[in-house]
Each structure stands twice: as C-alpha cells, then as structure tokens.
Amino acid sequence: xxxxxxxxxxxxxxxxxxxxxxxxxxxxxxxxxxxxxxxxxxxxxxxxxxxxxxxxxxxxxxxxxxxxxxxxxxxxxxxxxxxxxxxxxxxxxxxxxxxxxxxxxxxxxxxxxxxxxxxxxxxxxxxxxxxxxxxxxxxxxxxxxxxxxxxxxxxxxxxxxxxxxxxxxxxxxxxxxxxxxxxxxxxxxxxxxxxxxxxxxxxxxxxxxxxxxxxxxxxxxxxxxxxxxxxxxxxxxxxxxxxxxxxxxxxxxxxxxxxxxxxxxxxxxxxxxxxxxxxxxxxx
Numbered sequence: 001x002x003x004x005x006x007x008x009x010x011x012x013x014x015x016x017x018x019x020x021x022x023x024x025x026x027x028x029x030x031x032x033x034x035x036x037x038x039x040x041x042x043x044x045x046x047x048x049x050x051x052x053x054x055x056x057x058x059x060x061x062x063x064x065x066x067x068x069x070x071x072x073x074x075x076x077x078x079x080x081x082x083x084x085x086x087x088x089x090x091x092x093x094x095x096x097x098x099x100x101x102x103x104x105x106x107x108x109x110x111x112x113x114x115x116x117x118x119x120x121x122x123x124x125x126x127x128x129x130x131x132x133x134x135x136x137x138x139x140x141x142x143x144x145x146x147x148x149x150x151x152x153x154x155x156x157x158x159x160x161x162x163x164x165x166x167x168x169x170x171x172x173x174x175x176x177x178x179x180x181x182x183x184x185x186x187x188x189x190x191x192x193x194x195x196x197x198x199x200x201x202x203x204x205x206x207x208x209x210x211x212x213x214x215x216x217x218x219x220x221x222x223x224x225x226x227x228x229x230x231x232x233x234x235x236x237x238x239x240x241x242x243x244x245x246x247x248x249x250x251x252x253x254x255x256x257x258x259x260x261x262x263x264x265x266x267x268x269x270x271x272x273x274x275x276x277x278x279x280x281x282x283x284x
Contacts, residue, residue, distance in 0.1 A: 026066050027073065028152055028275040033105035034082070035167050035181075037266060037275050038074040040100050043091050045070055054098070055088045060144060061267045062220040064152065073152065075221075075266025076102060078167065078179055107167035107179065130208045140203055140215050140223070142268040147219025154196040154276040155243060157226060158260050160187040162283045166272040181270035182225070182263035185283060189230055189258040191249040196224050196262070196276070201238040201246075210261070211253025214246055221268070227261040228253050 030039035042052045045068050054061045054072040062073040072087055082104035086097045122130060164184035199218040206212045212229040230250025240246060251258045264273040274282050 026153060027064065027071060029279075031272065031275055032076065032101060033103050034076055034080045035078040035105070035107075035179075035270070035272055036076050037271050038072075038076055038100055038102070040072045040074060040087065040098060042070045042072055042089055042098065044068055050092065052089055052091045054090075056085075056267060059142070059267045060221060061087070062150060062222060064150065072098070073266065074100075075269035075271045077269040078181065080269075105167075107169055109169045126208060133205075133207045133209075136205075137207070137210075141265045141270070143202060143217060143223065144221050145200075145217055145219055150219045150222050151197040151242065152222070152276060153278075154224075154264075154273075155194070156185070156277055156281065156283060157193050157196055157262050158185050158187045158191055158249060160185040160191070160259075160283070162186075163259055166274065182227070182261045183273045183283075184259050184261050186257070186259045187249045189248075189250050191258075191260075192245045193226055193229065193247045193249055193260055195240045195242060195244045195246050196264075197242045199224070199240060201234045201236050201240060203236055204232050204234065207253060209254045211255065212247070212250065213253075216240060216246075221266060223265040224273075225261075225263040225265065227263070228255045228259060230258075 027039055028037050030037060032038045042054065045065050052063055052070050054063055056074055064071055064073055080102055082102050084099060084101055086099055089096050089098045162183065163186045164180055166180065166183055168180040195216055197218050199216040202215040202217040202223065204214050210227040212232050214226045214229065214232055214234060216224045218224065226247065228250055229247045229252060231248040233245060233247045234240060249258060249260045262273055264271050264276060
C-alpha cells in the first residue's frame with residue numbers, strides 16, 4: 001500500500017528482441033525490469049488489418065499502434081522474476097509466443113517513523129478492514145475495459161517536490177512492509193489534483209491505508225490511482241478529460257504529511273508512473 005517515502009530512480013532495459021533505447025511518441029518509456037513497462041514490437045500495421053491481441057499469462061495486455069508498428073505495452077509486476085518470459089500473441093488467425101527478457105533491479109530502502117503506531121501495528125478491527133479493502137483494490141487493479149485507443153501520454157497530476165519514487169523497499173518503525181508502488185509528490189493540503197489522461201472514474205472510496213482515493217480507468221487495462229486526498233470531486237462513471245480537476249490533496253489514510261500518492265496500474269501490475277511522463281516534464 002502507498003506511503004510517504006523517498007527513493008531514487010534507475011532505468012534498466014534488456015530484450016531478446018532489439019528495442020530502441022528511447023520512448024516512442026505516444027508510448028511510455030520502455031524499462032524491462034520488475035515494476036517497469038516492456039514495450040514489445042508485435043507486427044507491422046497493415047491497412048484494414050485487425051489489431052493484434054496479447055496476453056501475459058491469462059491477463060490481457062494493452063496493444064497500441066505507433067507509426068507503422070503494433071506494440072504490446074506490458075506492465076511488469078514488482079515481484080516478477082528476472083529472466084526470459086513470453087507473451088501469447090494472436091495476429092488474425094495465427095497464435096504465437098513472443099519472447100522477451102526481464103532484468104533484475106534493486107530498489108533502495110526507506111525507513112519511516114510513524115508516531116501513530118496504530119497505522120503500523122493494526123488492531124484486529126483495522127486489520128480486518130485493511131484486508132477487505134486490499135481485496136477490493138486488487139479487483140479494481142485487474143479491471144479491463146476494451147477501448148478503441150488509450151492515451152499513454154500522461155501529465156503529472158500535481159506539481160511539487162518528489163518525496164518518494166516508485167519501488168522503495170519500505171520499513172515503518174523498522175518493520176518491513178510492502179514496497180512503495182507509486183510516486184509521492186509533496187504539496188500543500190487543498191492543492192488541486194488533475195486527471196493524468198482522459199478516462200472514466202472507476203471507483204472512489206476512503207481506505208484505511210490509502211485514505212480518500214480515486215481510480216480512473218483509461219481503457220485496455222490502464223488505470224491511475226490518486227490517494228490521500230482531502231476532498232474527492234468526482235463520482236464513479238464520470239468521464240474526465242486530461243488535466244481536469246478531480247479532487248484536492250491531503251493527508252488522509254497512512255501519511256506523515258500532506259502529499260499526493262499517484263499510482264499507475266497496467267494489466268494488473270503496479271508500474272513506475274514516471275515512465276508515462278515525458279523526460280522533460282518529470283518532477284525533480
């Protein structure tokens with residue numbers, strides 16, 4: 001679950017297929033590491049041809065055309081093992097496997113002290129609530145809505161100082177906890193939070209760890225999550241445009257100060273949000 005921590009970012013990329021070391025226009029930057037995004041070429045775009053389909057295990061993955069090429073845009077879970085992996089790909093009536101490789105990556109540690117020990121050592125009632133909410137959130141992460149196209153050129157929801165980058169191995173009061181699965185940006189309470197891209201509000205709720213949270217479905221397995229909000233300004237089913245104000249930042253849930261925790265989910269995997277932001281626009 002998200003926390004308020006800091007880390008450094010390092011990109012590592014290897015594929016069995018030769019891939020460019022830059023981000024294509026309209027595609028996220030490729031980083032074939034746990035917690036990264038593998039951008040894998042599938043086939044040339046032919047006039048009138050149906051888009052390929054691809055799966056990682058049983059989970060469908062996003063496929064997008066860029067110029068004259070179809071690409072699978074694959075979210076890689078943080079617990080994915082390094083080494084060779086395969087996609088199942090269907091192009092027309094032909095089904096095949098597509099090999100790709102995942103490199104190992106060591107994320108830094110962050111040690112956080114929380115004065116409110118009830119957020120670390122949970123009461124039986126809080127633990128029951130948290131477990132129930134984790135189940136709900138897991139279901140939301142695996143939501144799939146087929147869409148004609150998906151905007152992958154994100155904007156960052158708030159401007160501010162980065163407090164914690166993706167992937168940190170976290171320790172709360174010296175007790176190990178789940179890795180940090182988002183980007184934390186320090187902003188004052190009440191700062192407007194904006195949608196990263198066009199989409200449909202999938203869910204809103206107030207969770208034990210995440211606090212007041214919004215999920216936006218961008219189609220084809222791409223979902224963004226905005227946590228620790230002070231106020232929510234949208235409801236499930238609302239269609240939002242890129243840059244639209246959806247709420248106000250805060251410190252609800254498990255947080256040591258006001259900030260926005262922003263997560264990106266791709267084919268059910270929590271992935272590094274900064275891969276979807278142009279390099280020139282990434283926060284410092």
